[in-house]
Amino acid sequence: MGGQKKRPLAxxxxxxxxxxxxxxxxxxxxMHINPKALILPxxxxxxxxxxxxxxxxITLYRTAxxxxxxxxxxxxxxxxxxxxxxxxxxxxxxxxxxxxxx
Numbered sequence: 001m002g003g004q005k006k007r008p009l010a011x012x013x014x015x016x017x018x019x020x021x022x023x024x025x026x027x028x029x030x031m032h033i034n035p036k037a038l039i040l041p042x043x044x045x046x047x048x049x050x051x052x053x054x055x056x057x058i059t060l061y062r063t064a065x066x067x068x069x070x071x072x073x074x075x076x077x078x079x080x081x082x083x084x085x086x087x088x089x090x091x092x093x094x095x096x097x098x099x100x101x102x
Contacts, residue, residue: 078099
C-alpha cells in the first residue's frame with residue numbers, strides 16, 4: 001500500500017557516505033578514554049589520615065568525592081589501603097561497606 005519510495009542512486013550513495021563517517025566517528029569517540037578515570041591520586045599515610053579523619057564513616061562514594069576520582073578508582077584505593085592495614089571494614093552489606101581508620 002503506502003510505504004517509502006525507492007530513493008535515487010545519488011541520494012543512496014550520499015547517505016551511505018555519511019553513515020560511514022558517523023560509524024568512524026563513533027569508533028574514535030569510543031576509543032577516547034576519560035583522563036579522569038586513569039588518574040590515581042598519589043597518597044601518603046599523613047595525607048590519607050587528613051582526608052579520612054574528618055569523615056564519620058569512610059564509604060566508597062565519599063572517598064571518590066574527597067579525592068575527585070571515579071567510584072571504581074576509589075574502590076581500588078580503599079582495597080589497597082585495607083591491604084596495607086591503614087583502614088579496616090567495620091560494617092555494611094551488599095557492597096555498601098563502611099571502613100574506619102585503624
